[in-house]
Amino acid sequence: MASVLALFESLASPDIDSSSLTAIEFPDHAPHKLCKNGSGHPVVLIRESEGHPILTPLPVRTEFVHVAYSGRYEVVEDAGKSSTGIYTAVTCTSEDVLLLRYFLNVVAALLDSAGEAPTAKQLEEVIRSVVRLFRNMAQPSAATVQGVWAELLLIATSSDKSLLARTWHSNPADRYDFMLGADRLEVKSSGQRVRRHHFGLEQLSPPQGTTLWIASVFVESAGGGVSLGNLIEMACDGLAAEEAGRLRLVVAETLGSGLAFSLDRSFDLELATDSVQYFDYGVVPSVSRTLPVGVTEVRFVSDISSAQTVSPLIAQASVFFRSFPHVT
Numbered sequence: 001m002a003s004v005l006a007l008f009e010s011l012a013s014p015d016i017d018s019s020s021l022t023a024i025e026f027p028d029h030a031p032h033k034l035c036k037n038g039s040g041h042p043v044v045l046i047r048e049s050e051g052h053p054i055l056t057p058l059p060v061r062t063e064f065v066h067v068a069y070s071g072r073y074e075v076v077e078d079a080g081k082s083s084t085g086i087y088t089a090v091t092c093t094s095e096d097v098l099l100l101r102y103f104l105n106v107v108a109a110l111l112d113s114a115g116e117a118p119t120a121k122q123l124e125e126v127i128r129s130v131v132r133l134f135r136n137m138a139q140p141s142a143a144t145v146q147g148v149w150a151e152l153l154l155i156a157t158s159s160d161k162s163l164l165a166r167t168w169h170s171n172p173a174d175r176y177d178f179m180l181g182a183d184r185l186e187v188k189s190s191g192q193r194v195r196r197h198h199f200g201l202e203q204l205s206p207p208q209g210t211t212l213w214i215a216s217v218f219v220e221s222a223g224g225g226v227s228l229g230n231l232i233e234m235a236c237d238g239l240a241a242e243e244a245g246r247l248r249l250v251v252a253e254t255l256g257s258g259l260a261f262s263l264d265r266s267f268d269l270e271l272a273t274d275s276v277q278y279f280d281y282g283v284v285p286s287v288s289r290t291l292p293v294g295v296t297e298v299r300f301v302s303d304i305s306s307a308q309t310v311s312p313l314i315a316q317a318s319v320f321f322r323s324f325p326h327v328t
Helices: 003-011 099-112 120-136 145-156 162-167 228-236 241-261 271-274
Strands: 021-025 035-036 043-047 063-076 084-090 178-179 182-191 198-200 211-218 221-226 277-280 299-303
Touching: 003 035, 003 099, 021 043, 043 063, 043 099, 063 120, 084 099, 084 120, 099 228, 099 241, 120 241, 120 299, 145 162, 145 182, 145 211, 145 228, 145 241, 145 271, 162 178, 162 241, 182 198, 211 271, 221 228, 221 271, 228 241
Parallel strands: 021 063, 182 211
Antiparallel strands: 021 035, 035 043, 043 084, 063 084, 178 182, 198 299, 211 277
């Protein structure tokens, strides 16, 4: 089946001064519509159930997404067939093709997660999630593109994508990138082919009874490499709709305003994949954990190039750790 972006691009553009929209049924989600407006922007019309409108009356405008609730729209479908209905319109105003694809894939994933016969409340949640995602793009970035790309690489190449997608941090401020029960994993990336990484002293002081590994990855820019946008799609491929939708939301929340300008940043996939190594946190050279009174948030750089990697045999005892690529 054609991608949602390809279906959108196949729509004819209405006259620029026309109030009507060209449309097709949103793939697998009738009676919602995938449309194109006179400016050439994608518009997703969410059909409201008669007598059960989506109860959020005020329109929403972010830098890239506009939402207008409970309006009457005329749509023109195949063979010039015209119809009108009450819809909530979600419009992406970006001119960037990568961002348009991201928008359409997010909407598709969220509609999937709402099920075949979503209630007005579920549709309202779909719209809120889209707004939240694109509103986050107006916030400062909480991480580097390089770091997020490295984390997504582990998900995309995992033997259990679903597990890693579900255990990936939900907040960019979380102390560790992945966590399941007593197991934790922090991803560190380097663009210099040297395993010199930034650490926080508190990050290397996990709670008693827990296991913490460090994943070290070489991530080099490469014009012909795999872009962040494509790696997101690789990571989402095969995931349940709800898991894919959450993954896209986490990326947007983590990169904030940097996402719109980072989807085409490319890195060397082969180098990164071959370079992945895992270390127990205890082998990381560190400063003394006994600090003067009043000293907090200590950060430093450690070179773990010569440190002992984790034995694959240790990973076998944990479903979590053995799901990471190149552990066994």
